[in-house]
Amino acid sequence: MSKVFAFHGGIHPPENKKQSTRAPISKAPVPDKLVLPMQQHIGGPSLPxxxxxxxxLKGQMIAEPISRISASIHAPTSGKVVDIAEYPIPHASGLSAECIVIEADGEDRWIEHQGLGDYKQLKRTDLIEHIRASGIAGMGGAGFPTDVKLHLSEDHIVNTLIINAAECEPYITADDMLMRERAHEVLGGIEIIAHILRPSHVLIGIEDNKPNAIxxxxxxxxxxxxxxxxxVVPTKYPSGGERQLIKLLTDIEVPSGRIPADIGIVCQNVGTTAAIYRAVHFGEPLISRIVTVTGDAVRHPKNLEALIGTPFSTLLEACxxxxxxxxxxxxxxPMMGVTVENDQIPLIKxxxxxxxxxxxxxPAAPPTQACIRCGMCEQACPAELLPQQLYWFAKGREFEKAKHHNLFDCIECGACAYxxxxxxPLVQYYRFAKSEIRTEERDxxxxDHARQRFEAxxxxLEQEAAEKEAxxxxxxxExxxxxxQKTAVQSSEAAAPETAAPDAKQLKTAAAVARTKLKKAQKAYDEAAALNADNLAELEAALNEARSKADEAEKALASSASSGSEGGDDQSKQLKIAAAVARTKLKKAQDALKNAEDKGLDGVDKLRATVATLEQxxxxxxxxxxxxxxSGTDKAPVEVDIKALKQQVSIMRTKLKKAESAxxxxxxxxxxxxxxxxxxxxxxRFEQATAQFDKAEQVLVERAAQAGIDLKQLRIDAAMARAAVTKGERSLSKAExxxxxxxIEQDLVAARSKAEALNQTLSQYE
Incomplete structure (x- = not known):
């Protein structure tokens, strides 16, 4: 027999176990409806x-695990799914959660199932996967998925396998009766676990108040x-705690924040071993368990083998x-349990x-009084914590200090409150503090995730801006x-022996500058005359000189205009430019037509008509x-610059408004x-400019109409296409x-192609 050690603290509450061990395990009746919560274990909920x-059918998987730490759910009996909604669940919060409700048909028909035969011939990973598919979770109360405990990494070498048969809490005798009546199933499950983990030693820890089970x-x-x-360990609460039982059997303490596997130890409950035995040898998933129904309010306390999802009311009626x-x-x-108000809450794993x-x-708990700092809670704590200090931290919402005082090592056994x-109610304060810390960590x-997304x-955006700037x-x-290069060409032309006469544009600019100087001189002279200034004679001379220069500039402009209308060379030059412009417009239209045909854009027929017109x-x-x-002479019309005329009209309108305001x-x-x-x-001058613009505009409209194009609608379509490109570029800069x-990039490419095609067509008429 192995040596028994001791752990710190612990208490000896009344056992109250004999009441439920007087009768053998019996079958609980199958209820009309079974309510199966999607989360009966630690980890993520299952997916229906x-x-x-x-x-x-009985044993059919009705919900699968969705994460590594999760467990599947199976139908406890045959029937029909009548609802999938939120129902009250057995939880300390008293809240509801998603459940599958099955209406039993009374036939209890199994799905086709069978055991694995000689499981020792299988790979250990396949055996673990079968246990996972059977939905087995820790049945001692924690509910940790069993396959996760068995699927250890290569750096975890298991030296000792501990089977927890202590069942230290008062009233509970489910494991005791299981060992008494089905010890062969417990042993069969131990052999399967030992085959997977290959420990050098297996220890079964059991309290000395269970002689029949021993x-x-x-x-x-x-x-x-x-x-x-x-x-066999002395009867002491909570010797059934995982860390306390390891201390009792091996005198090894699991470090804070670590798991037993880190020190080469794995613990499993006897109920879990029996469930593994049924799953491997018979192919039965975890659809039922043994539950102790006891208390002075039932006439026949006993242990029932009940289907998962059975309402508490059915179990109470059976007793x-x-x-x-x-x-x-x-x-x-009574130590770690929770009070429930609804007897329709279902049994879970x-x-x-x-x-x-x-x-x-x-009886009802007596009124809470002030802490007298007696230190009894510290002496009873099996985790060797400072319950009184943790209480003050939790009450004062100093959660960071509570965490640093190893709050999460508390197993919530209730010994301190006892x-x-x-x-x-010390345990309630600890649960509250743990919940708040977990909420803060999630937030x-x-x-952090939002910050990372923002920084990315x-x-x-900075990279895109840098690329755009480049x-x-x-x-x-370029x-x-x-x-x-253009300046160099112009300089070489200016240095030529023959100096070209100023063109009409230069003469217009010179005339406008002369008029401006004349206005300024006139204004200065008028202001000086009003004030009878001393320099009136000088200002008068300057005014006369400015008037003379303005007259000369106007004469030069008029002479240039008259000579330009008669010069055959200017006419020939203008016709050459007009021919070049026509060829350029034709080339652009041909490129736009080819692009539209390649990409399958709208308006191809209009573009073909435009190309034909421009060719002519x-x-x-x-x-x-x-x-x-x-011939040396030509009277062909010169292309009209509609944009220049439009700009001229806008300028004249602005000048007229300013003059009227003055x-x-x-x-x-x-x-x-x-x-x-x-x-x-x-x-x-404004009316003349407007008339010229209207005439030129009418010519463009008629020319476009000959090609079957509505110039006004074409301008609207082109403007909308450009706006769509701008909107797409803004959306692209804001995309996350x-x-x-x-x-957005795909849509933007299409929008740019459409805008380019419309602009190419529009450029043929403007």
Whole structure:
């Protein structure tokens, strides 16, 4: 026999176990409806595989695990799925969760199933996967998925396998009766686990208040070759805690924040071993468990083998409950269990006990009093914590300090609250603090994730901005290079022996500058005359000189205009330019047509008509130029710059508005008269410019109509296409996900192609 050690603290509450061990394990009745929560274990909830209206068979998987730490759910009996919704679940919060409700058909028909045969011939990974598919979770109360405990990494070498048979909490006898009546199933499960983990030693820890179970285990161990020792430990609560049992059997303490596997030890509950035995040898998933139904409010306390999902009310009726005597219904043991108010809450994989207590048996807790700092809680704590200090931290919401004082090493056994003379519900404070810490950590993780996404987006935007700036600089450098080449050509032409006469544009500019200087001189002279200034003679001379220069500039402009209308060379040059412009427009239209045909864009027919028209115009312009070259004279019309005319109209409108505003603000009569004359002159020039623009616009509209194009609608379509490109570029700069960016880029390419085609067509008429 192995040596027994001791752990710190612990208590000896009344056992109350004999009441439920007087009768053998019996079958609980199958209820009309079974409610199966999707989370009966530690980890993520399961994902339903069925829908309302489906017919299921006993043992059929109805929900699959969705994460590494999760467990599948199976139908406990045959029937029909009548609902998938939120129902009250056995949890300390009292909240509801997603459940599958099965209406039993009374036939209890199994799905086709069978055992694995000689499991020792299988790979260990396949054996573990079969256990995972059977939905087995720890049945001692924690509910940790069993396959996760068995599927250890290569750096975890298991030296000792510990089977937890202590069942230390008062009232609970489910494991005790299981060992008494089905010790061979417990041993069979141990052999399967030992085959997977290959430990050098197996220890079964059991309290000395279970002599019948000890004898049953000793009898079956005679038929095994494994190195198994039954270690009988003194009855003391909570010797069934995983860390406390390891300390009792090996004198090794599991470090804070670590798991037993880190020190070469794995613990499994006896109920879990029996479930593994049934799954491997018979192919039965975990669809039922043994539960203790006890308390003074039931006439026949006993252990029932009940289907998962059975309502508590069915279990209580099976044990002949006395409703008039029932004061409190506790799920679990009196130390770590929780009070439930609804007897329709279902049995789950971790439910090992149901206590129907009378008021005398479990009276209401006395009023909480102030802490007297007696230190009894510290002496009773099996985890060697400082319960009093943790209580102050939790009450003061100093969660970070509580965490640093190893709050999460607390197993919530309730020993501290049991011995507290002030009746302080210490465990409730610890649960509250743990919940708040977990919530803060989740919020921090979300904040970190959001920050990372924001930083990634900022980095992407900065990179795009840098690339855009680089492209802009490259374009600027190319433009500067082209401008320098153009300047060099112009300089060489200016240095030629024959100096060309100023063109009409230069003469217009010179005339406008002369007029401006004349206005300034006139204004300076008028102001000086009003003030009778000393330099009036100088200003008068300057005014006369400015008037003379303005007259000369106007004469030069008029002479240039008259000579230009008669010069055959200018006409020939203009026809040559017109022919070149026509060819350029034709080339652009042909490129636009080819692009539209390649990409399957709309408006191809219009583009073909435009190309045909431009081909005719180019031929006519070329013929006119060749004819002018041959004859020396030409009267072909010159292309009109509609954009220049439109700009001229806008400029004249602005000048007219400014002049009219100046009249309104002027108080001097002489200035009003002069400004009035200027306004009349500007009105005439504005009307002339507007008439020229309207005439040119009408010519363009008629020319486009000949090609079957509505010029007004074409302009609207082109403007909308350009707006769509601008909108797409803005959306692209704001996109966050790669998928969203990809979709916007595709739309943007199509929008740019459409805008380019429309602009190419529009450029033929403007």
């Amino acid at each position: 595989l069925v829908k309302v209206g489906d017919t299921v 004898h049953a285990l000793e009898a079956v161990l005679k038929h095994t070759d494994l190195n198994i020792d039954i270690v 002949d409950v006395r409703p008039e005597a029932l004061s409190k219904l506790v799920m679990g043991g 971790t439910t090992n006990c149901l206590i129907a207590a009378t008021e005398h048996e479990m 011995v507290c003379p002030s009746s302080i 921090q993780q979300k904040a 987006r900022q980095a992407r 492209r802009r600089k490259a374009r600027a450098a 433009a500067a290079k082209a401008q320098s 115009k180019a031929n006519e312009a070329q013929q006119a130029y060749e004819k002018a070259e041959a 009249i309104d603000n002027c108080e001097d009569e002489a200035d009003k008269t002069r400004l009035g004359q200027e306004v009349e002159e500007l009105k005439k 996900s790669d998928e969203e960016r990809s979709q």
